[in-house]
Structures are given as C-alpha cells and as structure tokens.
Amino acid sequence: MKLTDLNREGGIGANCLLLELGGLRILVDCGLNPKQVGRAATPDLARLREQPLDLIIITHCHLDHIGSLPVAMREQPEVPVIMTSSSRLLIERMLRNSASVMKRQKEEENIPDYPLFSHGEIERLRGRMTGLAFAHPKRFRGRGRGEEVEIIFHPAGHVAGAAGVELVHKHRHIFITGDVLFEDQRTIPGAKFPSGHFDTLIMETTRGDTDSLDAANRGDEFARLVKSINDAIQRGGSFLIPVFALGRMQEILTVINDARKFGRLVDCPIYASGLGMDLVDYFDEIARKTQHIQFSRSIVKELGIRPLPRKLEAGKDPQQNALYILSSGMMVEKTPSHTLASGMLGHARNTIGFVGYCDPDTPGGQLLATKPGDSFLFEKAGVKTKVKARVERFELSGHADRDHLLQFAVQAAPRAIVLTHGDQPARDWFAQQLAEQLPKTKVLDPQPGKEYQV
CATH class of the missing domain: 3.60.15.10 (Ribonuclease Z/Hydroxyacylglutathione hydrolase-like)
Structure with missing residues (x-):
C-alpha cells in the first residue's frame, strides 16, 4: 500500500x-x-x-x-x-x-x-x-x-x-x-x-x-461543571460554555437537562445559539432512524431555551444572571461565544467554562493560557480587558x-x-x-x- x-x-x-x-x-x-x-x-x-x-x-x-x-x-x-x-x-x-x-x-x-x-x-x-x-x-x-x-x-x-x-x-x-x-x-x-x-x-x-493520570472521570467532570454553573449564578454572574456545534452542544444540553430534572441545577435563564441548535433536529432524526445515539429535540422545550439577542455588543456584560451555551468551542473571532466573552471576562462574578479541545493559537486556547489579572485582547472585537472572571477547563474531550x-x-x-x-x-x-x-x-x-x- x-x-x-x-x-x-x-x-x-x-x-x-x-x-x-x-x-x-x-x-x-x-x-x-x-x-x-x-x-x-x-x-x-x-x-x-x-x-x-x-x-x-x-x-x-x-x-x-x-x-x-x-x-x-x-x-x-x-x-x-x-x-x-x-x-x-x-x-x-x-x-x-x-x-x-x-x-x-x-x-x-x-x-x-x-x-x-x-x-x-x-x-x-x-x-x-x-x-x-x-x-x-x-x-x-x-x-x-x-x-x-x-x-x-x-x-x-x-x-x-x-x-x-x-x-x-x-x-x-x-x-x-x-x-x-x-x-x-x-x-x-x-x-x-x-x-x-x-x-x-x-x-x-x-x-x-x-x-492519562490527569484525565478525569467524565461523570465527575459533568458534576463539577454543574457545580460551577450554580456557583456563578448564585454569585450574581453568568456562565458561558463555548461549544462545538456537532456533538458537544447536544451532549451539554442533555447533561444540563438531566441536572435540572434531578434538582441539581439552579433556576436560571438558558440561552443557546449557533449551528449546534440547528443540528438538534438532525440528532433527533438520527436517534429515531439509526438508534446509534440517544437524543431528543424535546430537551430544548423542557429547558426553555431562549434565543440569543440578535445584536450582541462586544465588551458589554449581558448582566442576565444566565447560562449561555454558544458556538464556537474555541471562541473563534466573530462568533457568539467570542463576542459574549469580551463582555464577561472583565467581571469577577462571571465564569467561562471550556468543555473541549482548544488549539493554543485560537482565542480560547490563548485565554486558557492567560493568568488571572493579566490583560487579554479580543482583537477583532476591539476589546482589551483584565481577566477577572473565572476561566475553567473541564476534561470532556x-x-x-x-x-x-x-x-x-x-x-x-x-x-x-x-x-x-x-x-x-x-x-x-x-x-x-x-x-x-x-x-x-x-x-x-x-x-x-x-x-x-x-
């Protein structure tokens, strides 16, 4: 060959x-x-x-x-x-x-x-x-x-x-x-x-x-994610999860829905947007036709998912005391997660939680490598701010x-x-x-x- x-x-x-x-x-x-x-x-x-x-x-x-x-x-x-x-x-x-x-x-x-x-x-x-x-x-x-x-x-x-x-x-x-x-x-x-x-x-x-010794149990990481969301909301802040549209969005929605059903997630508005929300219907169809995955589009209704406001303003904290599940997973420029993060990062009450791989050269990878209190530049958003929000990584590769x-x-x-x-x-x-x-x-x-x- x-x-x-x-x-x-x-x-x-x-x-x-x-x-x-x-x-x-x-x-x-x-x-x-x-x-x-x-x-x-x-x-x-x-x-x-x-x-x-x-x-x-x-x-x-x-x-x-x-x-x-x-x-x-x-x-x-x-x-x-x-x-x-x-x-x-x-x-x-x-x-x-x-x-x-x-x-x-x-x-x-x-x-x-x-x-x-x-x-x-x-x-x-x-x-x-x-x-x-x-x-x-x-x-x-x-x-x-x-x-x-x-x-x-x-x-x-x-x-x-x-x-x-x-x-x-x-x-x-x-x-x-x-x-x-x-x-x-x-x-x-x-x-x-x-x-x-x-x-x-x-x-x-x-x-x-x-x-491999650093790899955490997937269930434990999801429990840690839910705990971190609760903490941010109870501190009066918002929680942003940058997600990949295919796969990670649907998994996060499923886990959040389970946490809410069993009373483990605090009550708060949930916003989601991007290609991942369009793919919800495709995942539902795949689950019904092939039975190789477990997913239902009813999750969106059960969680009361709200659409993201049409015009996000770079550098402005949304102050919604809410959970945001937005693309892109690596916080690429000019995506909803990048724009929202530019407003959230400068406020200690907020948390940004990464749930997937981030290339070191992407904004997400660069933010993960930035120390608390240092300045971070959202170049294409025209925003520079100090890292005051919590920035966390969850091992959910x-x-x-x-x-x-x-x-x-x-x-x-x-x-x-x-x-x-x-x-x-x-x-x-x-x-x-x-x-x-x-x-x-x-x-x-x-x-x-x-x-x-x-």
Whole structure:
C-alpha cells in the first residue's frame, strides 16, 4: 500500500490521506484547516490530478475532515463518496454552514478564494454521496481496473456518525481509527472496534501529549461543571460554555437537562445559539432512524431555551444572571461565544467554562493560557480587558485517552502503524511507546506530501 498525507501543515488540520491499494486510489477525508484561510486551508489536492480517484471515504462530519470535500469532488467529477448513514444525514447541513461562513468572511475580510464552494454546488453533488450502515461489509470495484476493496464501518464514538474504517484488499486488512473515543458519552456510546490482528493500523494521536493520570472521570467532570454553573449564578454572574456545534452542544444540553430534572441545577435563564441548535433536529432524526445515539429535540422545550439577542455588543456584560451555551468551542473571532466573552471576562462574578479541545493559537486556547489579572485582547472585537472572571477547563474531550488508544494498537499487533491527527509531541509519545511495546512493528509518522510504501 502507498500512503500520502495531503494535509499541507501536518498535525491537526486539513485531514486528508491518499491510499493506493494496488490499482485502487482512495481518499480518506478532505478537511479544512481552521487556522488557515483560502486555498491554503485546503489539502494539497494537486496529487489527485495525476490519476482519477476510485473512491472517497468520510470518517465523520467535523469540518477538519469534510470542509474541502466539494473542492475534491469538483476536481474528480466521477468519484463516489461514502460515509455512515448518520453522517449522510449531517454532511450537507455542515457544508452549507461552511459555505455561508466563507461567504461572510469574503465580504468582511476580503479573502479572494472564498467561498471555496456554494450552496448550489453542494446541492449538485449530493447524488454522489451515499450512507452505509455500521458493520455491514460493502464491496467497491475500481474504475476500469477490476480490483475490489471491501469496506466495513465500525462505530467510533467521538460524534454522531463517526466511524473507524476497515478495508480488506486481497487478504490484507487495514484499519483506520478516524477520530475515536472509547468512553461512552451522554448521547453517544463509545467506540466498538473489532479486536484482533490488522496488517496496517492508521490511528489518530490527538491526546498523546495528555497524561492519562490527569484525565478525569467524565461523570465527575459533568458534576463539577454543574457545580460551577450554580456557583456563578448564585454569585450574581453568568456562565458561558463555548461549544462545538456537532456533538458537544447536544451532549451539554442533555447533561444540563438531566441536572435540572434531578434538582441539581439552579433556576436560571438558558440561552443557546449557533449551528449546534440547528443540528438538534438532525440528532433527533438520527436517534429515531439509526438508534446509534440517544437524543431528543424535546430537551430544548423542557429547558426553555431562549434565543440569543440578535445584536450582541462586544465588551458589554449581558448582566442576565444566565447560562449561555454558544458556538464556537474555541471562541473563534466573530462568533457568539467570542463576542459574549469580551463582555464577561472583565467581571469577577462571571465564569467561562471550556468543555473541549482548544488549539493554543485560537482565542480560547490563548485565554486558557492567560493568568488571572493579566490583560487579554479580543482583537477583532476591539476589546482589551483584565481577566477577572473565572476561566475553567473541564476534561470532556471527544478523543480517546492515550492509554486506551495504545492498548487498542498493541492488541492489533499490526505489521505497520501510521500516526495521524496529532501535534508533534503527541505523535512522539505514541512513537516511543509503540517502539517499546511493539518492537517488530514499523511505526510511521508521515511528512506532508511525501509518498510512503507501507
């Protein structure tokens, strides 16, 4: 098998792998790098122009895995795209939101390349995307060369629809973890991967730099979150939870609803907004059609969710003594969570609680690294303020604990392991551990754009 990482920057970004199995050319994911703009945010798709693709496989619907998909489909006008049935229900809504965001960015920031695709193009491409059930093998034949590959999707936890991908080609077994979480979430069961030997394992490494001893129990972290919300409200302040639209918004709503049902959450107004609220209806449909997640849209009514005021004013404390659950999870500029935080941060009665991964270069990551009392600049909001509010992190990652992932890799005893989706310190930890525990296994940390024989 030949493998090329098409992610220009490596690390975590525009996730995209080109696999060549004999005469078959398969693309796994085609994401968008959230730290880049324009064409620089896309994978390096020039390599695909040498020969046509036979298939594109999507592991799940976060934009760092699907954000450039329409670009690849435009350049490969015949190639089919497969994903899980749940991802098929989500993908068009995620791509439409991305197109709208890029259109706004073009107008506000004068980015010539944006939008990379339009709503109309998404509509035209929809017939080429197919959803498959978990655990049902499907054979695909390459165009004009007669070779076949068998594909099996396995539940990967992480978010609704996320899949580990098993490929069988001429008696060779390849397994791609995608983004994985083995622990159960409140709305989604943990990963159910097949045990036993694989010839090649392609695995994510996101939390390789996080000591498992520092990882808290998920239930305990949710209890700590509810306690912190109560504390902020009782001190006369507000509590802001920046959330990812896909997955984390729905899980937080479920946990907050449970806390209120059992009398553990103080009475306060709850505001929520963003793409995550639109996805509530999609999660409800997935729960009814596939039964792979547990969620009901009735939660919104039960909690009495209020829409966010249309015009948030940067630098102004809302003074609503309320809970806010807003996108984006990393508090990216010009999002509701970024604007609201610029007004809340300068007041000691408020709390901002992060419940997911924050890239160090994003405003959320920068705020987490800022000490209380220091100044913090909300650059695009034009606000500079001292950090007086409490800023807390809750360990509720959607990615596997590194020891759990290492355990899965060791039991698979593959001939080769390819490290993906992780910053360099995370990859280095896995490389060292795998070298010690699997000395006969070839461990590969691919450089962007370089072809490897695996």
